[in-house]
């Protein structure tokens with residue numbers, strides 16, 4: 001019997017495939033394409049304490065094998081989420097992970113407190129490149145990562161995942177700071193800061209000028225970062241960035257990820273997470289692996 | 303709902319750089335409403351990565367066929383135009399579509415490729431005129447003639463129909479209408495909305511925003527929608543739209 005179960009710092013998943021925050025709304029849209037109970041977990045759109053309208057359009061620019069977005073954390077706020085969005089997701093037998101972002105450490109703490117144990121885990125978004133205040137500002141320096149993780153952890157009744165930004169010089173030291181401050185697990189990567197220009201109008205394509213790069217184009221960077229962080233920390237890792245197939249997911253697991261998340265590719269193939277779960281099963285079957293730990297992090301030494 | 307791998311029936315050039323494509327899908331043809339769109343994967347690879355939103359032009363429920371018309375704008379539509387046979391990956395029908403309000407005198411007002419989604423609107427209305435504006439070459443005018451009472455055509459160079467902009471024609475007869483349905487370039491739609499507003503004619507517009515998921519999950523397709531108290535907030539062009547009552551739309555974005 002294949003066992004795809006995995007424990008991500010106290011969060012038990014029936015399989016290692018989840019959805020990436022911001023690419024999956026609050027699950028409703030994709031529930032028309034398949035049964036959400038099949039997923040390892042659903043990670044919802046980044047939440048803030050108060051509702052946010054987000055940035056001006058255009059908010060998307062397509063780039064080679066990827067895309068830039070500058071949504072800017074448009075969301076109904078944590079209370080409206082609990083009241084109007086969470087009940088729907090609770091109809092499914094799938095853990096729900098809330099992704100939170102704030103302007104101040106206090107805001108993050110208040111959100112963690114409000115969410116309490118109504119969600120199954122909290123993902124600390126200190127890596128959103130699309131908002132001026134907060135977001136990535138918390139995620140690029142070791143002492144601020146340590147500080148915010150430590151503080152939020154005190155208010156967090158469920159496992160705390162810290163989501164790392166790739167827009168740093170050394171992701172390993174950031175990961176170690178989060179671990180030291182008490183993070184139960186890490187997720188990486190968020191989007192890479194990028195830009196695209198319309199050569200005819202000579203204007204940036206995004207109204208926000210810059211945005212976050214995601215999709216297959218970022219995958220090698222993400223795999224490298226997961227590999228480096230996995231070697232350095234002792235807490236579980238959720239790997240993401242450009243996953244479009246089961247082969248990509250296996251690559252992340254070999255690099256050291258305990259679980260994976262599918263983001264941008266949901267837009268291309270709504271059934272991608274489900275096909276990836278099936279593909280991982282076949283790969284395990286073919287290689288006579290019984291558990292994910294049989295191949296997690298097992299790249300040949302070089 | 304599902305994305306479906308549909309059999310391509312034809313894909314042919316109907317005017318310079320403008321193609322009509324038809325594919326077979328019983329489900330989509332059965333479900334589709336005028337003004338809805340499909341989200342197409344133009345090839346199997348990762349480049350271009352994202353799907354392309356294209357309005358539904360014609361729905362043939364009896365044969366289970368859906369047709370679209372598209373203009374080559376960049377790499378995605380260029381790739382699409384090269385497909386000669388085989389299959390195409392389609393999500394749809396998506397979006398809300400135009401409200402079909404019976405018992406009223408209606409006009410559809412389209413500019414260029416924006417005429418495409420209006421054919422099904424015209425076909426579903428019993429009392430409808432069409433205003434079709436093109437730059438130089440026209441297409442599908444005869445289809446509108448089959449379903450409309452009067453069809454006004456303009457070209458910017460005067461090669462077919464009246465010379466000038468279609469809004470100049472609409473302005474002459476606007477007082478005859480109760481409802482106007484429009485789709486086309488932003489400048490044209492803005493003008494149509496103004497004409498309707500100053501003549502108290504109800505107006506529905508189909509807006510274009512760059513899209514990611516096409517189903518309401520990613521929030522990249524934001525458009526500004528007015529509230530009654532004068533505030534505004536962002537709605538999703540893909541799911542709340544692409545059709546909005548013109549009164550609600552703020553054009554500045």
Ligand SMILES: Cc1cc2nc3c(=O)[nH]c(=O)nc-3n(C[C@H](O)[C@H](O)[C@H](O)COP(=O)(O)OP(=O)(O)OC[C@H]3O[C@@H](n4cnc5c(N)ncnc54)[C@H](O)[C@@H]3O)c2cc1C
Pocket residue numbers: 061062339350352353354355356357358370371372373374375376377378379380415418419509510511512513544
């Ligand atoms: C609801 C809706 C209905 C549409 N219906 C039609 C139609 O019936 N016929 C038709 O020819 N075109 C239609 N369009 C516009 C069409 O989607 C774009 O022309 C097409 O995506 C351009 O892709 P490209 O790769 O050729 O161009 P590129 O400029 O290379 O595209 C780059 C990126 O920008 C996006 N993009 C570029 N222009 C537009 C645009 N005007 N609107 C939305 N996204 C854009 C593309 O999807 C792609 O992600 C519609 C758009 C929307 C939103």
Ligand SMILES: Cc1cc2nc3c(=O)[nH]c(=O)nc-3n(C[C@H](O)[C@H](O)[C@H](O)COP(=O)(O)O)c2cc1C
Pocket residue numbers: 020021022023045046047069071073099125128163189190191213214215216218240241242243261262263264265514520522
């Ligand atoms: C449109 C869009 C919105 C996103 N919003 C969020 C967000 O609200 N919070 C967050 O932590 N990450 C957000 N992300 C980042 C993704 O969760 C993910 O980390 C990143 O896109 C890399 O994965 P991918 O290449 O599979 O998309 C967003 C990404 C996209 C494309």
Ligand code: FES
Pocket residue numbers: 512513514515516517518519520521522523538539540541
């Ligand atoms: S395109 Fe994703 S929400 Fe509209």
